[in-house]
Amino acid sequence: MSKLKYQMLIQWSEEDNCFLVGFPDFPGQRWRTHGDTYELAVANGIEALESLIIAYQAVGDSLPKPSYEAGL
Template sequence: MSKFKYQMLIQWSDEDNCFLVGFPDFPGQPFRTHGDTYEEAVANGTEALESLIVAYEASGEELPKPTVCKAA
């Protein structure tokens, strides 16, 4: 299974004036990175997800099960 089947939530924050990025399948902080543009948020989110997976693997912690949507 690919390690990158995790949800990435991107939403605009008026308070922060940027797009916030979170990974609902991972416990902890609701948001892990951000971007001034949507495209930057996607790029930063991808990098943050890769780092998060590496950190889990380095600590020996089991990766959470990804939420999977099924098409009708």
């Protein structure tokens, strides 16, 4: 797993009846994955973040700077 400190936003959605997971530092879709429980949302979020990082690296794109490290 990357040592970069990206924010993972987890929010309950009444409409979807699950926890939605997003990564504010990555442009594009607001929500990247979900989970029926908070714990599953966290696990799915970690997997989604790892996949995002691999995808960026595979095409040679620079990773966005984590807002945590940017001091925001």
